[in-house]
Amino acid sequence: MTALDDRTPVIVGVGEITHRTKEAAEGLEPIELMARAMRAAAQDSGAAALLAGLDSLDVVCEYSWPYTDAPALLNARLGCSPARSVYGVTGGEAPVRYIHEAALRIARGESQVAAITGAEARYTVDAAAKLGIPLAWTPRDDSVKLVRGTDICHPVAIKLGAAMPTTIYPFYENAALAHWGQTPRQAQDESSRLWARYSEVAAANPYAWLRKPFTPEDIARVDAANRLIAWPYTKHMVANPLVNMGAAVLLTSVGHARALGIPEDRWVYVWEGAAAREPRDYLQRDQYHRSHAQDLVMETVLAQVGGDASAFEMLELYSCFPIVPKMARRTLGLAPEARMTSTGGLSFFGAPLNDYMTHAAAGLVRALRAAPKGKAALLYGQGEYVTKHHALVLGSSPPPQGLPKPDYDVQAAADARRGPVPPLVLQYAGAATLETFTVAYGRDGQPSQGIVIARTPAGERLMARVEATDTASLKVLTDLDRSPVGCVGTVTAGADDLLNWSVS
Numbered sequence: 001m002t003a004l005d006d007r008t009p010v011i012v013g014v015g016e017i018t019h020r021t022k023e024a025a026e027g028l029e030p031i032e033l034m035a036r037a038m039r040a041a042a043q044d045s046g047a048a049a050l051l052a053g054l055d056s057l058d059v060v061c062e063y064s065w066p067y068t069d070a071p072a073l074l075n076a077r078l079g080c081s082p083a084r085s086v087y088g089v090t091g092g093e094a095p096v097r098y099i100h101e102a103a104l105r106i107a108r109g110e111s112q113v114a115a116i117t118g119a120e121a122r123y124t125v126d127a128a129a130k131l132g133i134p135l136a137w138t139p140r141d142d143s144v145k146l147v148r149g150t151d152i153c154h155p156v157a158i159k160l161g162a163a164m165p166t167t168i169y170p171f172y173e174n175a176a177l178a179h180w181g182q183t184p185r186q187a188q189d190e191s192s193r194l195w196a197r198y199s200e201v202a203a204a205n206p207y208a209w210l211r212k213p214f215t216p217e218d219i220a221r222v223d224a225a226n227r228l229i230a231w232p233y234t235k236h237m238v239a240n241p242l243v244n245m246g247a248a249v250l251l252t253s254v255g256h257a258r259a260l261g262i263p264e265d266r267w268v269y270v271w272e273g274a275a276a277r278e279p280r281d282y283l284q285r286d287q288y289h290r291s292h293a294q295d296l297v298m299e300t301v302l303a304q305v306g307g308d309a310s311a312f313e314m315l316e317l318y319s320c321f322p323i324v325p326k327m328a329r330r331t332l333g334l335a336p337e338a339r340m341t342s343t344g345g346l347s348f349f350g351a352p353l354n355d356y357m358t359h360a361a362a363g364l365v366r367a368l369r370a371a372p373k374g375k376a377a378l379l380y381g382q383g384e385y386v387t388k389h390h391a392l393v394l395g396s397s398p399p400p401q402g403l404p405k406p407d408y409d410v411q412a413a414a415d416a417r418r419g420p421v422p423p424l425v426l427q428y429a430g431a432a433t434l435e436t437f438t439v440a441y442g443r444d445g446q447p448s449q450g451i452v453i454a455r456t457p458a459g460e461r462l463m464a465r466v467e468a469t470d471t472a473s474l475k476v477l478t479d480l481d482r483s484p485v486g487c488v489g490t491v492t493a494g495a496d497d498l499l500n501w502s503v504s
């Protein structure tokens, strides 16, 4: 057996905090949640000296209470002075990338102790705002630029109210179920069963926000407590950002872990990974029934463990909306009833925006420590609007291939799979075939409008509204027994320079 390279990166400490208070005055600000998670991670490693030697810090981009300089505030709270202190960019996959890149820096000998941390406190922030209670926290800095859908999406999508994740992911759901030959009812059944299993995991996770198992019926049934958000997703099928949560992951090298006396039963190894992205503007994509970037990332990590997903003892497949793990599990060749989370998912564990995957990493680390030697786990995060994909293989034993490979980018292979992108037209009248769609609902449970992406007979793409008063078209869009994708409607000029689509 070859000796283990001292530069081999290992995760040695994980920490999480979930602060489930209803009292705004008791709420902890995000920087404090991060500080507590970092201290918990150091304690978890068993080496108090670990934080003193921190040389690299990544703070996951935070939205609920923006700070002028979050890394500096955190370092001051912890008494650390890492040479590399970076505030992240938006994206739910970001923690996976930061862990991967921290491991590569350690393998290159550029870093000895690295931390990834993040937190959100939107539950408290929103509760305090509703009650008009000022929060005695570090002053927030609203001049900090936070990327929103309106910075990313095409102007026509913004005008149509389709620049939010809750509207965009249903475009993929509705296109994919038609492509897979499912009826909407079958797809809804798959989503609610899948989500029920995520909720069971959350129920057993002490850090989860909603610690109760939900049945598939609870998740799919539309009622006052579980209103439709955007067809076909109910409130229980979408990520819950109203949480107070923080998490941290600490990495070091095998050599340094030994020097600090960190016991081997704390070590979890970083094996390999892959990343790719879709065009940021979703109207510039070739179709909506799959993500080439996700496919390539999944295929690459599958090949890294020998081509059979059963090699993953446990998985975390990102779960902001059911379509993301539903697509990923098909590419991995997993059975519908496979367990795809160790955390509980963004609807039930909770969705601290960009930071869910730091919690997911913590959960997988704990699970791998308890697993037999030689086992692998898959950590897959996704960001923006089915846009950024990053997967990382962790292991309970040293990586079989030696130090992790520096190049994890599979972008060129993903791009090579793309078909032609249809030109977008903003003015059009006549027949148009439905490519995909959603229906947005108000708080009263009534549809506020349908939003469709359709193709002209010349193959151009357009985006149009279905008026709330066009009940015949909305009935076709929400028929559970027949997908409307592929059906031909008529486009006419509508209000605000936008187009209307209606069933012919």
Ligand SMILES: CC(=O)SCCNC(=O)CCNC(=O)[C@H](O)C(C)(C)COP(=O)(O)OP(=O)(O)OC[C@H]1O[C@@H](n2cnc3c(N)ncnc32)[C@H](O)[C@@H]1OP(=O)(O)O
Residues within 6 Å of the ligand: 091, 092, 164, 165, 166, 229, 235, 236, 237, 238, 239, 240, 241, 242, 320, 347, 351, 353, 382, 383, 384, 385, 386
């Ligand atoms: C790459 C990515 O990760 S993309 C994903 C990005 N994240 C998202 O898009 C978040 C999507 N979700 C949401 O925006 C919100 O959950 C919404 C808008 C659907 C619902 O939020 P609200 O309108 O504020 O909720 P509402 O007023 O109906 O109910 C509030 C209560 O429901 C809870 N709640 C809010 N959302 C959810 C949810 N998705 N699931 C379960 N409970 C929820 C709140 O915590 C609150 O609980 P309380 O009664 O204990 O105080």
